[in-house]
Structure formats: structure tokens, C-alpha cells
Amino acid sequence: MTEASRYRPELIESRWQQAWADQGLDRTPENDGGKTFYALSMFPYPSGNLHMGHVRNYVITDVIARSARMRGHRVLHPMGWDAFGLPAENAAIERGVEPGDWTDRNIAAMRLQLQQLGLSIDWDRELTTCHSDYYRWTQWLFLQFLEAGLAYRREATVNWDPVDQTVLANEQVDGEGRSWRSGALVEKRQLRQWFLKITAYADQLLDDLPKLAGWPERVRTMQANWIGRSSGTELDFELVDGQGQASGESITVFTTRADTVFGVSYVVLAPEHPLVKRLTTPDQATAVEAFCDLVSRQSEQERTAEDSPKRGVPIGAMVRNPATGALVPLWIADYVLAEYGTGAVMGVPAHDQRDFLFARRYELPVRQVIIPEGSDEHAYAGGAWTEAGILIHSGRFNGLSSAAAKKAITAAAEAEGWGRGKVQYRLRDWLISRQRYWGCPIPVIHCESCGVVPVPAEQLPVELPRQVAFSGKGASPLAQLEEWVNVACPCCGQPARRETDTMDTFMCSSWYYLRYSDPHNRSLPFERSQVDRWLPVDQYVGGIEHAILHLLYSRFFTKVLRDRGLLGFDEPFSRLLTQGMVQGITYKNPHSGKYIAPGDVTDATDPRDPKTAEVLEVFYEKMSKSKYNGVDPASVIDRYGADTARMFILFKAPPEKDLEWDDADVEGQFRFLQRLWRLVEAAANRDLRLEATAAAGPTPFSDLSPAERELRRAVHTAISAISDDLSGDYQFNTAVSELMKLSNAMGEHLEAASPAVANEALATLLTLLAPFAPHLAEEFWQKLGGSGSIHRQHWPVADPTALVRDTIPLVIQIKGKVRGNLEVPADADKATLEKLALESEVAARWLEGKAPSRVIVVPGKLVNLVP
């Protein structure tokens, strides 16, 4: 092989990337009313280095965008940066760099890496959430929520690090309740925090899930679980005083088991319930206070572990069961959560496992009021019967089934004024306050006389001050910037103070996909005409780790903005592809628990720790620095080029499954591209010129040689299969394998084919290859004299006449088992097929002259003879 004919991706890729940029090939077309397609990857946090998970994500989206373009869509394929967040602030604390500078440097480095992948991204629409031309509109949208009554402040329990004197996010508190930074035991503190009222949209967010037919079932299920709607009943238990006199006040409990109300033996409040202090009788005050103190010092983990003992104390007060009129004691207990339902539950030990454990511990009565259907009234068996059944000892409701009783009791409660049907959600309002510097400032001002005053829209953005001092301690640096904090109230002009909390970064990422439709707008976050034209996103691609939060928040934003008249659709993402993670080969010493770098493993087929000579565990796991199993995308591109990396990633596994990175398979993929290189080289040496094809027109079928017919069949089979793989349910792995099959067929038949047929095959192969290996496809296209860029070519359409065969192999089955094949005319009818099958050698041998009792004929496929 001569030097000139070797495939050298490093000589090709950067050249084409430059050429495409110069030609503006990836620019989003003017939207002149043609069919649009919006292909979107979840935007990255600019950590500074690209990892394989990113590569997989963006390559998948790029193939989708490129093939949509070739099919004649006007494609929007943008990229941006989710650029606020803790790592920048930590870099500032640890290394004294300015978070904004650190972030911008990372973005520059990562943008370069992305460009080396040959992604057809419209960089003119790039956005960065930490730049004020973006976060200005995040603030503007916050004010929309505020105006709509969907943003509010209230006291909330937060994690407080007493050493660093700062609030921590839940993720920054480890399993033992210690701060990730200081190691101090985290305290619970009550602080006034900003919330978005996502619960107001809980119903819609749940009810619209079935509309998302283009989403993976499991993501919809996860969201449904997260929202956690449960229908039940609120029941009012009236407070009575020591003399049994009604006080006129009542405790409301939420239950999904109204049918068990006759079995209530006590009522429990959460220790944090606001009424606890007031209702506690003097004789119980000490015990109650001690218990509340104990609970407040428990970590979330201890508190919510399922096997933790259920503990509590009676507070001395009594309540009346509205169904029976009986008096039962009021308790507080650690197993009742203040945040869910009404913060109060009725205790029915016979029919709830937790209540049962609690009752046993404190010797409270157990009253059975449900028996299994079909059983007689039976002796109490111990434990809690939590299934549905038939009511007993329940007065007028005796004999009803649980389901009927829930309805009847709820109806009675409503009629008689002691309860009501109620839908309850697990979903809580979204706490967006962060006591952090590197985030989008919440645009409000606190004024002593006017209260919370929104920053007027024309004064946005509230700029995040730069060059602040980081100590890593105390509240956010913002709170210490007196010249920033102190402002005049926009309302009354009196001295006032800025809000110093910033927003959760999920706020920034909840609307970025809208901004791409109109990224340079200086008077609005986006023009409605633009957003309505491009959205909803046709295909969203990203990791499963965002299945709940980001996707739920984005859906919430979309619905709110729709209700504000800012856009005209209900759901932001029509189709969602959750790509699997990229795993690296991992070596671990099972005894020491240490991970070993692959380079330190001497023999991968019998991997032993080089030092201890112990056998290592070998498995695939998500790439991570600490496990020494990562593969750097840059090194792969250096060695094999972006096209090989792209092809390998697409071929190795279906997109939604985990991908096991395997160097041998990367090699294999590189070999495939080299084979193509030689194929095209040979064609160029034959002087095949693609432009000749169109002029000559298709060769009539009857003029084709058998080899040419084979070749054309392979070409059009590939068109049909790959087109299929790229529409709807994306199957890039089989699409790549179809490319391999086509190239195999071309290797076999191309030489014997006329220039017209050979050119058709070459042009088709290159066009089909273009979305997957864009550089190489373009290089080949130019080498063979194709006009313009291959990426402006139309996607080929399969010619059905090329798929026609004269004869087909007919499968002969005897009683469902394959016994042979028979070459038969492709257009033979059922009767002919039956006749041919019965006359076949196979039939003669297996039927031994007897006529079959039954014959099943599937034209084009098989004949099944049943003796």
C-alpha cells in the first residue's frame, strides 16, 4: 500500500471542520415556514474537560440533526453551558481564581473539544447561563412567577454547617449527617427561603404524562412516583378538654384508609406540628420538650429509616373520633412527617404496620375492624392486616368492602361535616434559595415599609458583582458586600436591602431550551413567534440522571409560561432519548478494595495485582477518576480520529443502554473505516466520477448483470434499513451494521459493476455514511467528484424495484420444524407454493408418502406440512 492511500484522519478532520465553519454549513436556516426539527442535547456543566458521557450524548444528537437536515428539515441544533454552580465557587475558595474567569476558560477549552468531534452545532446560538445577557431573563422569568403568585417565601428547615457557617444543599451532607467540607455535624435551622409553587401544577404534571408518548416509559413512571398522588380523606378529630367538653377546635388527619376509622386508638402529630406547644398539658410539657429536642437532633437518615423504632409521647390532650364518638389520646411521634398531608395521622394499629409497632411499644389498644373477604369473624392473629377486606365493628358500615366503605365513610363525613375527600401529593414545593455566590441573584429588594419589592424589569439584570472575597466561611459573599446590598427601595425610595440568596441552578436550566429559539433577543427572553415555531423540542437527548428533577422543572416552567401567554404549547420535549452511561473496564482487588489502573495490570486475560499477585475482579463500571477506568476522548481522537470514535460509540450498544468501552472494538471500527478508504481509493483509480451518475440515469433492470442486481439490492436494502433505524426509535447500532453489510457487498460486486451501477452504490454509501462519519464521507465525496458538500445532499430513497427477486428460498417445515429450503419463483401464489412443497424431496422424505393432514402456507416465507 502506498503512503498516499492510507487513511489519516488527522489530515482530514480539522480541514473539513474549518471548511464547514467557513461555509456556515451548520448555521440554523432562516425559518421560512418549512418543516422544522429541533434536536437538543442536555447542555453540559463546564467543568473544563469533556468526558465520554458527553461525547456519547452529543454524537447521538448530531446524527439525529444531520439526518434530519438531509431529509429536508430546517434543523435547530444548538449548544450552551449550564455555568452556575458550586465547582466554580470551590475553585475560587481553594485556588483563589475568580469563578467567572474559571468558568469562561473551561468553556473555551470544552468548546474546542466539542468542535473536534465534528458536531454540526450552530455556535451562533451558544448561550451561557452565568452571563448576564442570559441570567437577566432568568430573573425576568422569576418575576413572572412572583407576579403569578407562584413564588413565595416561607420558613423552611435547612442544613446548617456550624463550622463553615453556611447552608448546605442536601447533596452536601453525607449519610451520617456531616458536612462534606468541614466534617461538622450538620444542624437543622429554620430560615426564610424562596419557593416555587410546583405543587399547584402537580395534577397537570401528572395528568399530561400519558401524552408524552415519545418518552421512555420508565421516565414517566419515575415522574409519576415522584409526584406521588394519593386519593384519600381528611377527617376532623375534635379536641376535648379534661372534662370531655368540646373545645370547638379540631385536628385534621389525612388517610387513604377511611374504612379503618372505627379502629382508631390514638391520633399522632408530627413533633414539628404548630399546635404541639399549645396543646401540651402541663404534666406532659417536660417529656414533650425532651422528645422534640431528641427528634430535632436526629438526622434525616435516622429519622426516616424504615426499621427505626417508632417512638413518641402523649401530649396529654384528647380528641374525639368523629365516627365513633370515642375519646382517644393525642400523641406526637417521630414516624409522622410534618411535611406530608396535614402533619397528623390517625393510629389504627390493627391495619397499619407502623401503627401496630407503635401501639405494641406503648401498649395502646388494637381494634380490628377489617377482616379478609370470605372469612368469618376470627380471632385476632397478631400483626397488622393491611389488605382490603370487609368491615366489622364499624356501626352502620358493617359488611361493606374496604373500597365501598372508603366512599361511604367519606360521603358521610362530608354530609355531616367531619371530613372530606382529599387528593394528596408527595411532591413538595421547589426550594430555590441558595446561600451561595455563584448563582443567579434573586431580583427582589427587602424594604422595611414596602416588604418584598420586585426589582423593576427595566433595572434587570441584577448583576452578580465580580471580584468578591471568598473565605469559604460565613454566609454568601454577597451578604457581606454592603455597597451591593444597600439600595433604595424602588417603591418608596427609602434605604432597603437586596436579597442575597441566589437561585438553584436548576432554575437556569429549566428554560434554556426556549432561549435557543431566539438567543439574541434583547427585549424578551424569547419572541413567542420564534418559540412557537421551533418548539416543542423534537428530540431531546440526555442522561437518565435527569429523569426527575430537570425534566420535571422544565415541564413546570413550560406550563407556567404557557399560562402567562408567553408560549403556546403544553410540553417542552416531544421525544426524549435517555442514553446509557459509558463504562470503562475496571480492575479491583477484592481484598484490599483498591482499584488498579489498567496500565498497571500486567496480563488482562489473567489479571493479577502486580504487587500482591492476587486475582483481581474485572468488570465494567461508569468511568470515574477514582476508579482509574476513564478513557479521555482527546486521546481517542488523537489516535483514531473523531469519525472512528463516533462510529464506535454508535455501533457498540443501543443508545439507551450502557456502553462498555473496549479498545479492541475501537480498533475494529477503525479497520472498517480503513476498508472504506480502500474501497473508495479503488473506485477513484477506476476513474469513477459521481457526477456521471445523474446524467446517465438509472440502468433498466433487464440490462443488469446478476452481480449488478445483487449490488443494487444491497444498496437499496441498506437505504431502507438505515432510514428505518434513523426514524423514531433510533437504532444507530444496527444502522452502522447495515453500512458494514453494504460495504461488504460492494467489496464483492463493485468491480464487476458498470460505472453507472457502481456510482449509484458509491454515492449511496457515502450519503448514508454522512451523518455517522461526517469528515470521511465529505472527503470521499470530494475525492469522487461529488458536487457541493455531501451534507447538503438529499437522503436517498429506496427503489422498490431494486429489491425484487426472481426466486426466493422457501422454508419447508414439517410440523413446525425447519427441514429444508426450496428455491421458488418469488411471485408464486399459495396453491403453487403448496404444490411445490408437497412435491419437494424434503416432503417425500419426511412424510413417507402420506398426505399431510394440514398445510400452512405463508407466501414469501414458508410452507408448514403437518402430518
Place this chain on the structure above:
RNA sequence: GCCCACCUGGCGGAAUUGGUAGACGCGCUGGGUUUAGGUUCCAGUGGCUCAGGUCGUGGGGGUUCAAGUCCCCCGGUGGGCACCA
């Protein structure tokens, strides 16, 4: 505990939706070319096998002329939610 997904050769994975299981690739085996090696080309590659068959898609049962695919039971792996009343 509740919910979801998945389980196919040595490995990653195919299988027009009930119709020839194992496409395509990796790996492996044998051979040719070149050679110092790699590259490259050809052939083979699920198990058993008396070479005709026979078994085979986590296990067991069922429906059907025909089951990886549909139904029932069981097991395993991964994931989500979880003291949510």
C-alpha cells in the same frame, strides 16, 4: 414494601412484531500474502453428535401448525420511590 426495566454464543448485540434464532462486530481457530512485528486476504466459529440428526434465547408450565416474541408461575440483575399515613 410498592413500581419499572432487563435476562439470547466466549463478549457487545441482531431478529420486518408469532414464521429459518445468533445479522453485524469483537475475540478465537486454521490457512495465504508481506514481514522483524503490525496491517491485509481467505475459510471456520452455539452445545452435543453414531454426521443423520438432536438440544438450545434465566427456570417451570400453557396457548399455537409454528414461541426469543403471547399467557401464567418462579428466579436473578439493574433502577426509581419509600416511616407518604
